[in-house]
Amino acid sequence: MNTFLKRLLARPEAILFFVLVAEIVFFSVAGRNFNTSDNVANIVRHSAEIGMLALVMMPIILTGGIDLSVGSLLGLCAVIFGVFTHEWKMAMPLAAALTLGVGAMAGGVNAALITVLRLPPLIVTLGTFSLFRGLAEAITKGTMTYRDFSPEFIALGRERWMGLPLQGWLFILIAIGIAVLVHRTTFGRAFRAIGFSPEGSRYAGLPVQRRIAFTYVLAGIVAALAAIVFTARLRQARADAGTGYELQAITAVVLGGTSIFGGVGTVGGTLLGIASVAVLTTGLKLIPAIALAGIGSELGSLLTGALLILALAGGTLAKSLAVRRSRRQSHAAPKPTITT
Amino acid sequence: MNPVLQLTSVTKSFGAVRALKGVSFDLRAGEVHALLGENGAGKSTLIKVITGAHQPDGGSIDINGERVGHLTPASAHKLGIACIYQQPALFPDLTVAENIGLRLEKTRSFARVDWPARRTRAAELLQRIGAEISPEAEVCSLSMPEQQLVEIACALGAGARIVIMDEPTASLTQKEQQLLFAVVRELSASGVGVIYISHRLEEIFALADRVTVLRDGESVGTNAAGELNETQLIQLMVGREVSHIYPPAEGAPGEVVLSLKNLGCTAGGVRSVTLDVRAGEVVGLAGLVGAGRTELARVLFGITPADSGEILLGGKRVSISSPREAIAHGIAYVPEDRRRHGVILEMPVAHNITMAVHHALFPGGWLRFGAETELAQKFIRDLGIKTYGPDAPGSSLSGGNQQKVSVARWLATKPKLLILDEPTQGVDVGAKSEIHRIIRALAKDGLAVLMISSDLPEILGMSDRIAVMRSGTLTAMLPGKSDAHEVMAAALGKEAA
Amino acid sequence: DKKSDSSSAGNSSDGKKLTIALLPKSKGNQYFATVEKGARAAAAELGVELIYDGPTNTDPAKQNEIVEGWVNYGVNVIAAACENREGISGALKAAQEKGIKIVTYDSDTTPDARSFFVNQATAQGIGETLMDTAAKLCGEEGEFAIITATLTAANMTEWRKNIEARLAAKYPKMKLVTTKPCDDQKDKAQAEATNILNAYPNLKCIMAICSPAVPGAAEAVKQAGKAGVVKVLGLGLPSENRQYVKDGVTQAVILWKVEDLGYLTIQAAVAAAKGTLKTGDKTFTSGKLGAMEIQDTDIILGKPFVFTKENIDQFQF
Amino acid sequence: MKRYFRELSVAAALALLLLVLALVAPSFFSPQPLLSRLTAQTPSLVVAVGMALVIICRQIDISVGSQFGVCAVVAGLLAAAGLPLPVVLFTSIGSGMVMGALNGWLVAGLGLPSIVVTLATMVTWQEALRLFQQGKFVNLPPGTQWFGLRQLGGQTALICAALVLLALAAWAMKNLAAGRFIYAVGTDAEAARLAGINPRRTTLGAFTLLGALTGLAAVMNVVQSPQVQPTCGAGLELKVIAACVVGGVAVNGGRGNLWGVFAGLLLLAMINPALTSLHVEAHWEKAIQGLVILLAVVADGLRTRRSRR
């Protein structure tokens, strides 16, 4: 039991978990109406899209890559969805399905440039970051906004089922899917191996380029899904949808303990990363003193930054403490088993 | 005579692993002091303490009779310690000249770099050890043994009073080995103390003045080399008798498994190789550094696919353009560069072992942790991998044990053709004979084995037939019990005397 | 389609302080900082609590999130400058359903999502004033270019539409050659203006419709040595443009009294919450500003003001 | 030739762009706008030089935009308070150094990943500045612009200063031990440690130098106009990082050349002016910019694909 607890505490996610609990307790006491189902629904609705992007960013970072284009792709898919429904007068489900297809193709562009031409993901997605947003602007000439979506569609952005907003359920589904993929299948194993050593993975016969390509295509599909959810929530599609979301998604992922160099990370950690940022930024605005001082948004960003450093430095510090302690104990510890 | 280096009761732990449990050791000027021990005995750890790469937990270090407190790589360098690490510590993106320069120059941060001097010096050092490497080449384009030669050049040029060599010959062949020996003798003649680590006992007897044996992080004594014979030495290292006899071939070879017809690959420098390997047969592949043996293996494994000639597997013509295809055809390849290709150091031993058998072990892509641990444990037991468990990261294993993990991964695939590239590099005598026994047992069960090795006794002892390569082509096919001179002559391109 | 205006009056009668939430399009921007100043003055005068928060960059989704957060927090009135007309209306309507009064200022949402709009100038008014001023400066003929914040910014899109409509209707000899975004960056506006001056040598006038773009365009014209030859006008703050106006680089800066906009917004918000301001009223008496005209549901702050060399020193914001 | 293929292909793309302009819109090369355009890029170039060092050192700094804003406002306020220009300059450089050193300490001292550290410091400086200045422009006294020189003199001085700095830095990276240390640490920090190089000090140095250069660049920006916009650094990090990676600096460290960065920056900076000169509508700009980035590196990708072993 004791060792179990110790092992739990040694995990980088543990610190984040305690931060999250502390946030919830603190805001329940100090915030106004924090513990209401409306507030929970707000938090879920507001972080669903970024959360989805973070979830699919995680496997990419696990392979040692990065995708800066997801926010732009969200914008492009929102616009394309609008074109499908408004200009081509498609039925909603068909338009949605085709939009997912466009997302997959856009992800495929990233994947092809990265795996076929072996260009660094940072450069490729920096290029498509501009390209996708640029296409969205070109399609709408920057000014066109698609609005007046059908009420059934908008319900996706507003309604709740069993108390939880619909996009919350969608998010949970994706989270389970990614968690299974990363932690329970050979895909996840391959992502990690590639993140640690692409060369070594190739020598082990892993389909390195296919697995890498998969992560980017998956990110494209989920970005398209997030675009649809975003459109339903804001009831309109415009070329600026999702601006800056890539950075927020990356923040949540690295906060959740995923190593930016690849190989290390858990979906649980990512979820904690998403939740602790969402709760923090929402909770701060419910504290009357902060609201009245008019510094809610700035403070939210500032504390997110502080949290980033704290979570990481805390993890490093805890590890070095643990090493020191175990070193002290090791003189009494039994010899490691040696098999001959 | 005062020792130039004196260690007293040095201890060092990694987490719960006590790598050094109070080792005392001394080195005299002008001597070659061999450090021996099984894999994981603590040899590399000891020398990393000496070079300041690791901080000891306890004990003391005296250099030239003076107690040194906090030793860092930089201060060790200043005190005249130079080291060839077991894992080459070179900068892959930089040129050879610069690598040597960075290691040897003791400049202030804002001093100017003298490029021509760097190049001249590098060229001169490389020439002294007989390496044909351009100072302008980037290190990442060098093969493993070539990198080792660069390391040796660094150690030679340092002008150090203490030179440490951690398995410098692990992937070197006879020719380079002789050059290295000359260097070592030259150094010791000029009063330099040399610490020499190797698992090749014949080298110890050829070079060493004194021998210290480590076992499980403890020193079991220092002796003059002349006082010991091979059996006694092994007895000291392992704590029991190990018969270092190559297992004999049993039964006649079966059908031809692999047949190469004029195989070539311009990018890899392989030119027109024709070769047959039969089931149940071990074919040794000998040659000098750069002869193209590793390249041939890489071609067969689909890493640099062939561009001319044919590969026939079980009589059928196949084309292999990726490791996956090779695996699907029943080919396994234990690579030469263990750190980059053989094991993924950050991943647990179990994951490393099962990496090439995902399809068979995890049907449908679902991980089965129970089955995985079981398989890993089987190999840990069978190969005697020294680790605290299947969950231990690869980086926590000693070099030799990492090599065993790398071999285990490919044995798990139950291949038809096993290609081994330096399978016992850095492996201690006990494990070496274990690996040899396993290779033999596998061959007996009908596996075809192609074994690349720079360890000539190993080639001679293990092979049913010996193929010799020189500049990308097969120059000779010799019977198993050939004479070492014949093999060397073929490798050097001379007619057998 | 609006609810009874007295629904939230109880809040003030039971002695609790009213809480007014003021939403800017973005924070850390001098325009809205000035609005906040006026708003705080009104709030202090009226004894209400003022919450001021908004996105740190112009992000329509963030605005919705902040509004929804306020609904949950339990504010009495939300006064919003809408980045995105339709985008925010859903969130505002949901707030109305919870009994929260909605007032908009600066830029409006759809009329059914708010009670009143504090109108400093309609999109049409701004567009026409800009176009007319530009035409006057150019002598009603020649090429001109627009520098905007981003191509997607909703209110600027509206203004551009109105500018183009006015152009088509009244000034056939004038030609809009290009519209460039500057991301609310003075330096980028300067770069774009430099490019435009270079690419269109016959240009007569640059119209900058976001505030950092006005000094940016002016600096470019100055550096190109075309001060007075190529006219500069735009929507901006006097303090940022004073020197250029005085030097004759910038001919006209158009704006309203920003501090008064904040002041009036809070006055109207409080009155709407207390029920003293009702739909159908024709005037609204607001503290130090006196009586304001109401057209339909728009409270009119006054016409946009054109700052020129002559009058710019009278304004300090 | 083979080693510098990327740099050369970027330079070729730039040359192609300029050639098209020379044919279609020759007025692009008239001296005044060209000078103004180049002057406007000098701060970015100075920051890009520092960023290249940090990336070669296998780190990244995405807080430079925020640092730039802080330094510019500091410089602006001091200048507005009437302090002499050298004081303004050194205070700005000093502030940059402090912020850079903080990043460096968190990265090298505590061993935290640089992207996370600088993500955190980016929002910290940005929000702190927003709270402090509320977006208010700083108006400068008349003598500040162009260091009190004439416009032509000021512009020439800035361009020369930036180019001299670039040349010096490029020379130092090749010929000073410290420059080689940066390459060595970026290639393999552990090997560097074993070779007696102090990777922590090297990393700290690179970050501090980037901070100092950012401070310098902020002043170079401030003197170009009579007022300072507090958000003047927004997006700078993306611009200079793009210039570095397009210009051939390897994101995983150890490789890169400052002249390549120069070419990358010019290429990226010339796209927008070129499109305006070619009368391309603004809503195509971002898409074309993305395409150019991709095309500039695809050539390199195709080459390595062919020569891959």
Ligand SMILES: Nc1ncnc2c1ncn2[C@@H]1O[C@H](COP(=O)(O)OP(=O)(O)OP(=O)(O)O)[C@@H](O)[C@H]1O
């Ligand atoms: N960085 C590390 N972390 C944890 N354990 C380590 C580390 N380095 C070495 N060890 C452990 O310390 C012990 C001694 O290792 P060392 O590398 O010194 O062995 P060695 O004698 O050099 O063996 P070999 O002959 O295989 O190279 C081994 O049990 C090894 O697992």
Ligand SMILES: Nc1ncnc2c1ncn2[C@@H]1O[C@H](COP(=O)(O)OP(=O)(O)OP(=O)(O)O)[C@@H](O)[C@H]1O
């Ligand atoms: N990774 C590499 N990149 C570029 N060139 C290489 C690489 N590895 C080997 N070479 C070159 O290919 C040639 C053949 O080397 P190879 O490693 O196949 O030799 P080998 O016969 O296997 O000898 P050994 O196994 O002793 O190294 C050499 O000239 C070497 O320089």
Ligand SMILES: [Mg+2]
């Ligand atoms: Mg060792």
Ligand SMILES: [Mg+2]
């Ligand atoms: Mg080899």
